[in-house]
Amino acid sequence: MEGLDSGLKFMPREDWDTTEQFLAVSDQKHVEKKPYRRIRLVIGLALGAGLLALLIGLLVWGFHSNQDVQVKKVYIGSVGISGKPFLPEYEDPSSLQFKKLANQVDKELRRMYSENPVLDKYFTRCSVQAFSDGDGGPDSILAYYESEFELPASQEASLNEAIQSLEPSAGSQHAQRGRQIQRPTESLTLRSVSSQALDLRLSRTNITEKVPINLHVKNKNKIDSPGFPDSTYPPNTSQKWSLRAEQGHRVRLDFHTLFLEDDCEKDFIQIYDSLLPIESQLLTEQCGYPHGSLSYVSSGNVMLVLLVTNSEKNFPGFRAYYSQIPANTAECGGKLLGERGNFSSSLFPVNYPPKAVCTWEIQVPQDKFVKVEFKKFEVGKDGATCVGDYVEIEDQRLCGNRLESNVFTSESNKMTIRFQSDTSLVYQGFTAYYEAFIPTNPCPGKFKCSNNMCIISDRKCDGYNDCGDNSDEINCKCDVTQMMCKNNLCKSKAWKCDGVDDCGDNSDEEGCECKKEQFSCRNGRCIAEDLKCNGKNDCGDGSDESKCEKSLMLKCSATTYRCKNGRCISKANPECDGQTDCSDGSDEENCNCGRREYQSSRIIGGQASRKGEWPWQVSLHARGQGHTCGASVLNDCWLLTAAHCVQDEYAEANQWEAFLGLHVQGQTNEWTVTRRIKRIIPHEDYNTLSFDNDIALMELDSSVTLNQYIWPICLPPSSDDFPAGQEAWITGWGAMVEGGSSAKILQKAMVRIINHTTCKNLLQDDVTDRMLCAGILDGGVDACQGDSGGPLTVTNPSGRVFVAGLVSWGQGCAQRNKPGVYTRMTKFRSWIKERSGV
Template structure:
């Protein structure tokens, strides 16, 4: 608060006691006093004028204070920069800031910077001092040595923008002087031959006054090793720290940094790491900034032989931190192996961005030249494509094909074709913010028959003829579903697509134009469809009354309703009363009067935010901390399971049935591995426990797979942490609607009949309508089962994933166990979803048998 505002404001006092004691003097004239109507109005007008004058005076004072008293307010600005020096050889002693060689060259750099700043009036009058932080070898071109420095300026508050512009213009000045032997000014006797100068303002988060601990670590990565945040993994990192790790490789090598674990606060304004393609935190050389629990590729390479890793933390919410492995790789390795450019002459082949699936390095250009027989053209199909942000001109990272640039994230199967027997593909990355890159395949084709024996999509993709007019967009542009003649088992959508008739009236827009949901027997316009199939007027929804008689008209309203009568769709509180809200448990809102909807909710949240899987992808360490590997002695991994508490697991009953010599029903045949990520590779988070007892559902049916659920009690408690954490159990009335996204995880086979996976896999699927599922699976699906998958095929659970979780994330962010991997017709087949044990049906059974 400004000093002029710090005093108390005057307000008239109203005191009844003071009024009653007040006495008026008698009038000198005995005639009654007359009340003149304008008198009081004039009085208040005068008071108003006085107050207005006071306000004007106050405003004038503030303006005078602002423009006069603050006229000499100045601020300190800090900039980080790099100076490229030619005609200098890098000496090992330059790595030691206490060596005479370091001090001598640093002194010359400081003099040179002072001369550079002297050429600019804005920089000259505000420059304070520069300090040289470190040196590195030049990364190419004419730079023999690179000096990293920090410059401080004292500038008037109104001149900050001018100072920023002047600093950034140094790069332009340096480049414009290259024709003059790299000299930026008249050379003094010991002047350096400067080839380039780049400066940028330092990230303000790194200059916070609250950062009381600053440390610097210098590491040579010639021998592989690892770095980690303080306290990792036993404790959280400390607050208010700014740490730097300077990584150096041998000349002619790149620094490689692979993150094993990264768990920070979700808010990058508080806690974050940054990686730089330099030894100083320069904004134009940031390779990545990460916080929270990122799922992207976290493997990075430098353009030269140096890299900088920084960690900044704030006061609150400290998390486990990170562990990363460092190493070095030859800078020319990818060129020698054909990973960066080359010439192809065969009719088929493949290529990818350098080091894929790791992030590609900065400042790299690769060119592939493809030449096929004269009578054929070339087609290139990009199967994976991740190149930074999408923009019209793609000025940063891009792939150039036929003179057209591609960037951003592209859908699978992006295709480009040539009009001749040659094609040139160029890949380019700039100096900052790298990405995973791309994979591509090329093939030669005859122009008159680009897809021999297959269907040609409008985007030039070729697909099997059997996929045409099957109701699925296999081309990616819908061209395989146009101008179709529907079969007897299909319906014709208004948009021309053919869909199976069993999709009609399932409350899902399968046609894409809602044709399949028209003319269905349902509620009339202006009516609301209750979950119990009743119809009520829409005006009655959220009116505070249970008009549907199942609470569904009040289930998505702002305020939950306590119902007079419970139904199969309503959540029952501990006191026996039911509420109308849909899925109220563990959503951070107390809906039951007794609070029972929010009890036992230390589950389903990764403690630190922010049958193998077919068609899946590798998960991150700790991404699914409820996943368990059940291993039989002598057989290794057999089934998956989920953590329910520090003592109990849940799996499928068919996993614990005797199978010939394998006595899987006996507890002493099993070992549970919790916190496991890679089979055969345990680490400090992996916990092994024997199984004390197994409780399989007594009504499990080996033929139908009904009641395919079992509980396992461990022989000793486990310590819950970020890698071992229970998943939430849904209530008996929890609704998992058709179309909801879900995740399947496991170490099972990657394809039907294939081998199990070493690394925990994950795949995204969707809950499928029960009526549709029964039609697809020949009515073998019961109400105790849940269907999920991708009906176009390619994504599914498989052998080895059995018993593992089908998990769904609620709107509140908690993860619930929707089902257990149970059975299926093959793995990943078209129109054959996976079948899961429906957990809400067994909520009471679980509670009765293990108390959870």
């Protein structure tokens, strides 16, 4: 053992007979020596490690190879050419003059790219697409080009950085002051260059690009999206319209109709202040059913309109009218003298053009100061720092559409106001009023708000926020008709417990019959708040379970919804909400109503609606009187209106004509349908004195075809509840002001449902249970003469529109504390069914 411990080799004993034979073993593995087993293990481990290393290497190689997949990048841009007048031949890509100039520009672009190692390495081709008048004076041209690069995906960032070096410097808002080249090339001098990546949505592989349409703008004309108005636009399509006005003019585009898919990632229309879709010159991108100003003006004499669609949900599209206006039409600014006056951004209410700069210098008499109040303000984007588009007053920049205060004052008899817009994304702009005031008496005969507004003195402490900052309602002493809120504001006692937070701290809604920790049932009972949605009918009328995830089967009552199988459920307003609540599915039957096909009394204080926005709205014309009342479409044969519209000499059906699909009075179009009335069915219990049961049906002399411009409104079941404070809309062509003329364009306005008890107290009149009140208690928004019979509509969570009421009566129009009164439709669902079958 000592020899082994000392490291000597093992040797056989000398006294062994080496010739002696040993018995053979049956399993050689069991007698194999351990050193050999260790060798095989080592070899196996080595092979495994090698395979693992190979696998890791392949993965790493695969990752890097994926990073180096060749990709194609397209950039578009413009380059200015100085000292060369624009020729008519440059508008025609097939002309020799176009080809020659394009070739010169192409060579210079290639030379520029060759000076940058990244651009030079990956550049594949470029092509000049179009020319237009330049912005560098009479002898200047703008060339629009497209460049293509092919490179490994891992090098995209480097390419973008190289392209950025060719773009205008930061802060260059009003000219393309990019790389100043100033190099003659065969008598060609390039002034500047800009370049940007093409919008990825424009390079979808499945899009069919239609042949571009080139239009010369001289007289007013129109462009339609493909298929408009007879059919929806085609899927997976790209269509461009290039508009070119005469020299010294701008292009103006006014949309007549615009209906697209709501999602701008799918379908969209873009308008550019150029002849290529260069992002920095994008004036607007629209989709869905946009509102607001839809009129656009170019900075020069060209404009590009681009429509892109995908494969889903194709919509009607658009119609737009184009025209040209002299370039100086958009000029603004100047000196404003005198004690008062108005001024506005370029072309207001049309969207202001890009690259506008206007300065107004206001000067009033020496002993007075200047006050400016913005009546409308929508300039650029909201943001802490206003760059691009803004209004500047005495070193203060304003932008967005929500000003902290819309009144500004000077500390002298002068004030300077500057307006600026950059090269992209235009908005409606502003309109403002200025006046001189004596510093010691800024609001003669009126109350001065903290924000410098002046209001009628009688409106101080009247419970309404007339100033906009509540300064007219601070430190007030409440009179006998008012209550004191916890925040020390005074509000009308009639507003207490009306379901609306009038105080702003909800203190006017505290202690209202039920305690704060209790739930108020529709039947007037109070239960503990924690009993809501516990699966039990604790109220007795199911109202504590009406807004819960799961409905209860209850004994039928006036407050429960009756399914077709005769069983009743607790859920409030379950009909046509997109969820099946009845076991027989009857709550989702007969729901082919109340949908705008594509989505995306005159209404005092409202705004003009868009074509097709209210497809159930009908204009009723009395013989020799023109528009007289409103009505709603129930189906292809029946209309719904107010009984007071069809009394006395108007009771005969032959006195009436119905206009369906109408938008502007006196202007019928391809979507307008007129019908005579076959018969009229007023409610048999209509009271001419109280206007109770103010409802009537009209049957058309022939059916109409339902479409996106003529569509039925949904009727609410008797169990539906429209709580106080719920948003509702009124529509009609009635009087613009009380006693005034009717509206030409269909008007709309948002109001809120008013608590029934509150309404009775305010009107001090016989407001019955068959009536519904709605309005804005501040006043200024209401239905009026000519709106009678028209719908008061609400929208359920699934987007389906129901008629909650019919315009019936009111005390004046749009007066404070005088809401409008409507026929409550939930009381007449069975009557309509019995008389018309609808």
